[in-house]
Amino acid sequence: MDEKFDCIIVGAGVAGLTAAMILARNNMKFLLIEKGEFPGSKNVSGGVIWGEDLSRLVPEYWHETDGGWDRYINHRRLTFIDEQSSFSIDFKSDHFNTPPYAGIVVLRSKFDRWLAGKVEEAIAESDFAMDSFIATNILVEEILMEKDKAVGIRTGDEKFYADSIILAEGVNNLLTRQAGLQNDYVPADHILTGVKEIIRYDQNVLEDRFQLNGLSGMSNEYVGFATRGVEGGGFLYTNRDTISIGLVLGLKDLRKKGLKPHDILSDFKAHPVIKDTIRGGEVVEYSAHVVSSGDKRIMPKKLYKDGLLVCGEAANLLMNAGKAIQGMDYAMRSGILAAESAIKARDAGDFSSHIMKGYQDALNNSYVMQDINNFQDAVHLLHNPVMYQKMPNLINHFGRNFFTIRNEPTKKAHAMFRESVSEHASWMDLIKIGIKGARSL
Ligand SMILES: Cc1cc2nc3c(=O)[nH]c(=O)nc-3n(C[C@H](O)[C@H](O)[C@H](O)COP(=O)(O)OP(=O)(O)OC[C@H]3O[C@@H](n4cnc5c(N)ncnc54)[C@H](O)[C@@H]3O)c2cc1C
Structure with a gap:
């Protein structure tokens, strides 16, 4: 296999498979390389895919009830717990029952494999039915560079060449670091x-x-x-x-x-x-x-260079601002945008940073970077001990008092709340959390 590809994608997770789907539909000749035995074999998520982008990849996927997804979410709950109790915010709605669903639960070993099957179908319908591949059980060890442009990849003694490379290698982004787009050392x-x-x-x-x-x-x-x-x-x-x-x-x-x-x-x-x-x-x-952690400070400074694009969690695209973990939907949208940029580069015959930068611009204008930027304070707040230790204790202390009926005069709720604050936090903690919370959410 010594011919050159239009594009090589590293990693058949959500980001890589999404990019592959877009490339196949746009008649790109590509090689998608995955180190696992099959797509999804090495991948873990909770996990819910939030939003509707999957229906852009597999239109009306919901008719495939025996497909890659398990259930759609129509019931959401956020629970604060202390040692013995729990206090929940609970929301269930029939609004969520109609496709395209707002969130679907998936098991990655099943979902990624299913999505890979859909990519194979798209390849079969493309002009490169015999020349585009998903290759598994292969570890990409090196990005080949010529004059600071990515020109291919090396696995063992074999080298494969392409006009553009999409790195979708996930959070352990060793190749992204090798390409000089991220610091070697990411603090624990x-x-x-x-x-x-x-x-x-x-x-x-x-x-x-x-x-x-x-x-x-x-x-x-x-x-x-x-x-x-x-x-x-x-x-x-x-x-x-x-x-x-x-x-x-x-x-x-x-x-x-x-x-x-x-x-x-x-x-x-x-x-x-x-x-x-x-x-x-x-x-x-x-x-x-x-x-x-979703902290923007550890994102690669740039997500592109000549001949190279980085998407998904390899680009640290993840956020948990308290409502949900969002990693797979970001992987999907960034995979779409990276593939679209690789296609634009092919059409222009220009694989330099000049064109590749369009990917970063598109990502910055998308909901992914807008949300990551707008909710950074909420991400930091969630990692604050007041939030994950004191607040749940305070809330549950209040809940216990509020829901306990004694055969004696009942205190007003504000008095109970004052008691809970003095037991588990301070007014200063609450003021800080209140101000930061109001600003960040
Ligand atoms: C416990 C947990 C719960 C989560 N819950 C959720 C959730 O509910 N919702 C949500 O949206 N997100 C969730 N996430 C985050 C989500 O799983 C990730 O953000 C998402 O999987 C990122 O997708 P990706 O395609 O970028 O990377 P990955 O899914 O990690 O895929 C990367 C792929 O690249 C392959 N690879 C890596 N290096 C190489 C190499 N050198 N050569 C060949 N192949 C390579 C890997 O084997 C893998 O298949 C959760 C994560 C965890 C750990």
């Missing part, structure tokens, strides 16, 4: 580790337990004692006949507190509120993966 305080279990139930039990109807599903995020005081949070999502339950935990804080992710996950599952929610299931899978 900007990286979290995610641990997750998949627990299986009889489907009827699952649907009754979580009040699911047909393919509706729920997402529940947790803040507070879920992480035993470690920076981060928890999640629970309903799949077809399983749930995904897990935590994302700050690496630096874990090290400082000497705690292990699987011990914290066991404790989380044993929490009185969680224990009742998950009882009776069988753990069928355990996985772990690092995930970016």
